[in-house]
Amino acid sequence: MNLDCIRSLYKNKSVSVELEAGITLKIKDDVFRPGTVRMHLPAPINASWLKEGQLIDSEPMFRMMSVEDYPQRSAYFNKILSENTPFSIIYAFSSEHTYVCPDIKAIDNAEQKSFTKDEIARFSAAGHCGCESYTALPVDRVTIKDVAEEKGLKFKEKYKAFLKENDIDTEHPESLPLRGTLVKKIYDLIVDSFIPDDDETLNIAFVSMCRMCGIPARWQGGWAVDDIIDNVEQKQSPAVFHDWAMIHMLPYGWVYVDCDFARKSCANTIPGTDTLLKDFFLGNIDPCMVPTASAPAADLYPAKDYPRADEVFNTHGEVELIPGKMNAEEIIEGYGLKADEFETAVYIQA
Secondary structure, three states, X not given: OOHHHHHHHHHHOXXXXXXXXXXXXXXXXXXXXXXXXXXXXXXXXXXXXXXXXXXXXXXXOXXXXXXXXXXEOEEEEEEEEOOOOOEXXXXXXXXXXXXXXXXXXXXXXXXXXXXXXXXXXXXXXXXXXXXXXXXXXXXXXXXXXXXXXXXOOOOOHHHHHHHHHOOOOOOXXXXXXXXXXXXXXXXXXXXXXXXOOOOOOHHHHHHHHHXXXXXXXXXXXXXXXXXXXXXXXOOEEEEEEEEEEEEEEOOOEEEEEXXXXXXXXXXXXXXXXXXXXXXXXXXXXXXXXXXXXXXXXXXXXXXXXXXXXOOOOOOOOEEEEEEOEOOOOOEOOXXXXXXXXXXXXXXXXX
């Protein structure tokens, strides 16, 4: 997380940062074979805080790029190589955030929109719900999509215990307790005690629990600066996979939540203030993050012919290698590379 940007956002109530983000992928030399390389490198998805996005460089030039609101967006390369060379792509944009400090009582007193399981099933088929979208479209095409099956979002025994303890009837959302109070309880539970599985994260768990309660919530994932707590003055930093959540709470509309950074920051405060970072991340995210996915376990476009190195997220890239004719008698079939068969470097510069 970039504490310098977080401090500016908190103190000034808004922040605008010029970001450059890049990714380089190279097949390991002992794995590479001359032939056709088909590669997907993550690309920034449509997000409320990214403005004036532009492609700075691509080496070699990509063949195509999926549309901005594609669930797991990527730049697709298809190149015949005789020797092993890296692939890279660089993006630039402005990051503009406004600070939000959710008033729990105001949320509790506002009339909220909730969904029953039957409604969720219907909206899943229609692909939208009746909430104002952060993309400024008339409907939200992301929040309810795939919720009926909860693809990539798992129900846990701890969820069921939480529902029972708080007397939550998911079949009748009109009987739910006050939304602000309920969201705060879910947030505290996830940050303080939830242990995710390998293919789940704290924020995926948060989204899943909110949806179980009929609260519109969505997941996003991408890159974040890898300088937790220290190195706040560093301008260019290695980036790592990170994810966060969005939740719909009137009178604010869509607000951001980051359970993962809240846990990692523990009892730390925003530098120069008395405000806990845990409180900051219920309503806000680090301004220096780049989203590359709006749904876990979504397909790539164009689809891969061979299994993915990472079936859940879209952060490190995907590679397929189709070797050419190795000798007069033998042609080697193609295959998808595993995560340990290529090397990826990602950076974010603010």
